Amino acid sequence: MTMISEANKAKARALTARLTLEEKIGMIHGAALFHTAPVERLGIPAMTFDDGPMGVRADTHDDDWAPLHNTRDSVTYLPSGSAVASTWNPALARLTGETLGQEARGRGKDVILGPSINIKRSPLCGRNFEYMSEDPLLTAVQGTAIIDGVQESDVAACPKHFAANNQETDRLDVDESIGERALREIYLPAFRAAVQQGGALTIMGAYNLVNGTQCCESEELLDRILRDEWGFDGLVVSDWSAVKNTEASAKVGLDVEMGVTPNFDDYYFARPLLEAVRDGRVSEADVDRKVEHVLAVMDALNMLGDARAERKAGSYATLAHAQAALDVARESIVLLKNSAGVLPLDEHGTKRLLIIGANADRIHSLGGGSAVIKAVHEISPLLGINGMLGGNVDITYAEGYWAPQVNQDDTWQEDSLENSAQDATAEAERTRRLRDEALALAREFAASGDPIIFIGGLNHDYDLEARDRTAMDLPYGQDALIDALLDIDPDAVLVFVAGSPVAMPWEPKASTIVWNWYNGMESGTALAETLFGRVEPSGHLPETFPMTLDDCPAHAIGTFGLEGHVDYTEGIYVGYRHYSTNDVPVRFCFGHGLTYTTFDYTDLRVREADGDLLVEFHVRNTGARPGKAVPQVYLGLEGTGEDRPRYELKGFTKVALEPGERRQVTVRMPRADALRYWSERMHGFCVAPAAAILVGESVGDLRLHAHIG
Numbered sequence: 001m002t003m004i005s006e007a008n009k010a011k012a013r014a015l016t017a018r019l020t021l022e023e024k025i026g027m028i029h030g031a032a033l034f035h036t037a038p039v040e041r042l043g044i045p046a047m048t049f050d051d052g053p054m055g056v057r058a059d060t061h062d063d064d065w066a067p068l069h070n071t072r073d074s075v076t077y078l079p080s081g082s083a084v085a086s087t088w089n090p091a092l093a094r095l096t097g098e099t100l101g102q103e104a105r106g107r108g109k110d111v112i113l114g115p116s117i118n119i120k121r122s123p124l125c126g127r128n129f130e131y132m133s134e135d136p137l138l139t140a141v142q143g144t145a146i147i148d149g150v151q152e153s154d155v156a157a158c159p160k161h162f163a164a165n166n167q168e169t170d171r172l173d174v175d176e177s178i179g180e181r182a183l184r185e186i187y188l189p190a191f192r193a194a195v196q197q198g199g200a201l202t203i204m205g206a207y208n209l210v211n212g213t214q215c216c217e218s219e220e221l222l223d224r225i226l227r228d229e230w231g232f233d234g235l236v237v238s239d240w241s242a243v244k245n246t247e248a249s250a251k252v253g254l255d256v257e258m259g260v261t262p263n264f265d266d267y268y269f270a271r272p273l274l275e276a277v278r279d280g281r282v283s284e285a286d287v288d289r290k291v292e293h294v295l296a297v298m299d300a301l302n303m304l305g306d307a308r309a310e311r312k313a314g315s316y317a318t319l320a321h322a323q324a325a326l327d328v329a330r331e332s333i334v335l336l337k338n339s340a341g342v343l344p345l346d347e348h349g350t351k352r353l354l355i356i357g358a359n360a361d362r363i364h365s366l367g368g369g370s371a372v373i374k375a376v377h378e379i380s381p382l383l384g385i386n387g388m389l390g391g392n393v394d395i396t397y398a399e400g401y402w403a404p405q406v407n408q409d410d411t412w413q414e415d416s417l418e419n420s421a422q423d424a425t426a427e428a429e430r431t432r433r434l435r436d437e438a439l440a441l442a443r444e445f446a447a448s449g450d451p452i453i454f455i456g457g458l459n460h461d462y463d464l465e466a467r468d469r470t471a472m473d474l475p476y477g478q479d480a481l482i483d484a485l486l487d488i489d490p491d492a493v494l495v496f497v498a499g500s501p502v503a504m505p506w507e508p509k510a511s512t513i514v515w516n517w518y519n520g521m522e523s524g525t526a527l528a529e530t531l532f533g534r535v536e537p538s539g540h541l542p543e544t545f546p547m548t549l550d551d552c553p554a555h556a557i558g559t560f561g562l563e564g565h566v567d568y569t570e571g572i573y574v575g576y577r578h579y580s581t582n583d584v585p586v587r588f589c590f591g592h593g594l595t596y597t598t599f600d601y602t603d604l605r606v607r608e609a610d611g612d613l614l615v616e617f618h619v620r621n622t623g624a625r626p627g628k629a630v631p632q633v634y635l636g637l638e639g640t641g642e643d644r645p646r647y648e649l650k651g652f653t654k655v656a657l658e659p660g661e662r663r664q665v666t667v668r669m670p671r672a673d674a675l676r677y678w679s680e681r682m683h684g685f686c687v688a689p690a691a692a693i694l695v696g697e698s699v700g701d702l703r704l705h706a707h708i709g
């Protein structure tokens with residue numbers, strides 16, 4: 001774990017003492033869209049930031065979002081945060097981070113603006129594809145592993161957005177009323193882990209307000225919780241244009257102001273701060289503290305003095321990194337349903353194949369908002385399948401529905417501070433024609449018994465920063481197409497490329513459903529390998545897929561996106577904490593994911609050693625194929641005298657088993673953490689006296705039961 005040492009801090013203090021006020025001010029605001037000003041006389045370089053979580057963004061001009069259009073900023077496109085979470089494999093999250101860190105360093109960056117670790121409160125949030133999960137523990141484990149991997153390359157990770165940036169509607173000024181229990185148990189734990197276990201050197205302050213206070217002005221969040229309670233001694237950077245008031249942000253632990261507009265000298269932490277210090281409204285000591293944070297991080301990254309010779313060089317766009325992207329993608333794909341055993345398809349027996357759906361023939365690296373990147377390459381599903389099967393299989397492709405190839409325009413970021421709406425112009429005529437063509441082909445293929453694969457879902461016109469979806473329904477008339485397709489062939493393989501759940505009203509009619517996320521540059525390769533059984537699927541859902549939007553706690557109990565104010569009235573009952581406690585049926589539950597084999601769970605035993613709970617059990621592969629199981633441990637806390645969710649994820653692991661192989665598995669967790677809860681009565685963390693312990697393959701498939709206390 002990279003840490004800020006006492007030596008880093010001492011050096012930062014000594015250097016700060018030699019800086020003029022003007023020099024200090026230059027170091028704590030954007031002198032360009034992605035960097036601060038250097039102080040050349042003292043060998044202090046600029047601090048260079050860049051997006052983002054799925055790969056390093058293409059270079060822009062210093063004062064203009066237009067790209068430089070060179071060939072040297074093409075990069076590795078990594079699977080999105082939701083895909084990484086879906087592997088339930090911290091080693092792969094770490095590999096993602098290592099790759100991202102090397103690429104960022106290779107591109108000459110100091111801080112990479114990710115991972116995105118906000119909690120998925122609603123299926124509609126436009127940035128859900130970047131975020132990891134509805135569960136704080138899964139987010140914490142996977143997010144921490146990414147951070148640890150990034151920082152190995154002398155680059156700082158920047159977990160974002162602190163805190164509770166759970167929606168895009170009115171993101172700049174939405175005020176979220178969140179109870180302290182929900183904050184402490186749901187929205188803050190991943191950030192706490194990022195700091196205390198991941199050693200994150202920087203953090204990004206969010207745009208929104210929490211309980212009436214702008215996050216970048218919040219003494220409660222930035223000073224009391226982040227710095228005093230969690231011991232964070234790194235740098236807090238604002239989200240781009242999230243600072244709104246010089247004095248309010250200067251007085252709290254917000255260190256660097258960055259923005260989306262090129263009027264750098266007018267930034268709140270530029271001339272206005274200089275003037276505020278000169279006329280005594282802000283003390284110079286407040287500025288010094290910020291500069292010391294910047295310098296301490298620079299020193300920890302080997303950016304100062306002789307240490308520069310030792311700074312890691314990084315590398316990007318390498319074959320090894322493409323392989324890493326593929327390794328992660330292979331474990332993130334979720335087999336949601338395979339009730340007729342259609343998958344895996346027979347690679348050698350397949351002579352003819354029909355592929356329907358625009359997402360078969362689209363790539364996604366070119367959109368999404370600040371997470372957009374210029375990928376060295378991106379294998380579409382159609383290319384992945386065709387490339388793998390080769391020339392002896394006759395593949396027919398029908399678009400099936402109309403959807404654009406999303407290619408974000410260069411001015412996106414300048415416009416991103418405005419609310420916007422989707423343009424849902426119905427292309428009715430074209431839609432009908434494409435559907436009819438596809439269905440005619442489907443009839444023909446179904447009659448000859450040749451496989452049909454539908455590949456649809458969303459794209460970055462829907463999974464997009466600065467805008468939320470307005471409904472969970474599939475766009476572009478896909479529901480009608482899928483419904484008709486299933487009447488022709490209920491065993492059509494339905495694949496979805498998307499970053500957030502969609503309504504699946506036709507699901508009972510379908511036998512085979514695969515969820516693919518935005519899965520990086522090798523997405524199509526991993527998908528082809530999975531569909532044809534070269535790779536065993538092992539992804540599990542990091543979030544619930546509800547039946548309808550009305551079932552979702554943020555919509556059913558609370559409100560979402562209402563005129564600048566949102567009440568988190570569902571409290572801690574986010575995602576499965578609501579569905580499982582209140583017996584609300586869901587389409588696919590949290591933790592769900594099938595394989596091409598089956599596993600048997602037996603012999604649960606719970607022991608305690610050195611303050612840890614050791615949850616031990618046997619898992620056996622009872623099928624004919626190898627596979628990876630994801631045993632999940634849930635606790636139901638008892639004896640707290642307060643209402644609690646029925647189940648809460650407290651630990652998990654991933655185990656590879658050959659057919660017939662049986663293994664003893666131990667999931668270990670600190671007892672105090674497992675039993676910890678925020679007491680509404682005590683206004684603090686307490687330890688529950690007792691708990692039910694459940695082990696299974698998802699929150700809806702719990703196989704073993706024990707009790708402690």
Ligand code: BGC
Nearest residue numbers: 051052113160239240370416
């Ligand atoms: C986003 C951040 C991003 C920043 C810089 C903002 O619009 O919210 O996540 O890192 O822009 O591009």
